Amino acid sequence: MNIDKLVRRNIERLKPYSSARDDYSGSTGIFMDANENPYDTGYNRYPDPYQEELKKRIATEKGVDPGKIFLGNGSDEVIDLLQRAYCEPTQDNILICPPTYGMYRVCADVNNVPVKKVPLTEEFNLDVKALKSIRDSLSKLLFLCSPNNPTGNDMTPEKVLEVTRDFPGLVVVDEAYIDFSGRSSYLSDLEEYPNLVVMQTFSKAWGMAAIRLGMAFADERVIRVLNKIKPPYNVNLATQELAFTALREKEAKEQRVARILEERKKLVEKLEASSWVDKVFPSDANFLLVRFKEARKILLTLIEHGVIVRDRSELILCNDCLRITVGTPEENERLLEVLGTLEEKDKLVE
Numbered sequence: 156m157n158i159d160k161l162v163r164r165n166i167e168r169l170k171p172y173s174s175a176r177d178d179y180s181g182s183t184g185i186f187m188d189a190n191e192n193p194y195d196t197g198y199n200r201y202p203d204p205y206q207e208e209l210k211k212r213i214a215t216e217k218g219v220d221p222g223k224i225f226l227g228n229g230s231d232e233v234i235d236l237l238q239r240a241y242c243e244p245t246q247d248n249i250l251i252c253p254p255t256y257g258m259y260r261v262c263a264d265v266n267n268v269p270v271k272k273v274p275l276t277e278e279f280n281l282d283v284k285a286l287k288s289i290r291d292s293l294s295k296l297l298f299l300c301s302p303n304n305p306t307g308n309d310m311t312p313e314k315v316l317e318v319t320r321d322f323p324g325l326v327v328v329d330e331a332y333i334d335f336s337g338r339s340s341y342l343s344d345l346e347e348y349p350n351l352v353v354m355q356t357f358s359k360a361w362g363m364a365a366i367r368l369g370m371a372f373a374d375e376r377v378i379r380v381l382n383k384i385k386p387p388y389n390v391n392l393a394t395q396e397l398a399f400t401a402l403r404e405k406e407a408k409e410q411r412v413a414r415i416l417e418e419r420k421k422l423v424e425k426l427e428a429s430s431w432v433d434k435v436f437p438s439d440a441n442f443l444l445v446r447f448k449e450a451r452k453i454l455l456t457l458i459e460h461g462v463i464v465r466d467r468s469e470l471i472l473c474n475d476c477l478r479i480t481v482g483t484p485e486e487n488e489r490l491l492e493v494l495g496t497l498e499e500k501d502k503l504v505e
């Protein structure tokens with residue numbers, strides 16, 4: 156496959172915006188080229204558009220060449236840029252496997268890109284046969300989420316790689332929850348699969364959702380395309396600084412992840428013991444998908460007691476399911492307490 160051929164013609168031809176920092180990127184001198192304020196506030200200068208220092212640091216952390224890294228204003232920006240770079244509106248299509256993360260579809264709708272849906276199997280795994288029969292020569296992107304949101308499980312790696320091997324476009328594996336999974340990342344498969352894009356984020360395991368920092372790892376040819384069309388200063392300096400701090404405090408992050416995993420295990424056991432619970436689906440993430448006897452009523456009762464969970468019962472294969480994020484021990488205890496009260500009194504919000 157020729158990766159350069161996948162990109163939209165207008166993007167291929169595009170002469171990108173050139174910022175003052177593109178023309179001169181040295182760090183010493185008198186800077187009168189960008190209409191910045193000359194007085195130092197700590198933030199008076201535009202940030203490095205390509206975040207070179209941060210990428211070097213992330214490259215070390217992930218064992219990936221800096222040239223294979225793209226940083227975005229959250230993974231959500233990466234999802235949007237990929238679609239705008241590779242999908243000709245109303246012509247090319249993307250593939251998604253519902254139930255899955257909603258942004259792939261929303262971005263496609265905003266960009267007027269047709270979406271082909273290949274539902275997961277009953278076990279929430281990839282339907283390889285269906286994927287292969289539904290894709291066509293205009294399928295530019297396949298979004299796979301593993302561990303998947305909202306189901307929580309990892310897809311079988313052999314299936315993911317089998318689909319990637321002969322997919323006619325890019326396969327984007329969203330690894331937002333990888334740190335909560337026992338499986339190793341697909342980063343190690345980038346060399347072998349040039350059409351593979353791996354997305355990760357600072358929003359979940361790193362505990363930095365507010366700074367909006369998403370990562371994409373891919374072949375240099377893909378990274379160059381994303382760099383070409385991104386807003387020049389899409390990752391602000393405060394975010395870059397806070398990402399450095401988070402990376403420096405990696406041990407604290409690992410402790411938090413370990414605590415969440417411990418709590419996940421406890422929560423599974425206690426939920427399974429509840430008479431309101433039909434099924435707790437296996438989770439490789441920091442949340443649980445739980446099928447209740449009467450999900451809607453449980454949801455409303457929880458909210459009434461100040462415990463907010465996500466109703467996923469409208470999604471395909473998720474009837475009567477709520478998605479519950481693993482909280483602190485106290486928070487999880489409170490959730491179980493409310494469920495327990497329900498059991499005693501058999502009292503539900505009408």
Ligand SMILES: *Cc1c(COP(=O)(O)O)cnc(C)c1O
Nearest residue numbers: 229230231256304331356358369
């Ligand atoms: C939370 C989440 C993200 C994170 O998105 P950001 O924009 O980086 O905060 C990405 N993908 C999935 C599937 C998620 O659940």
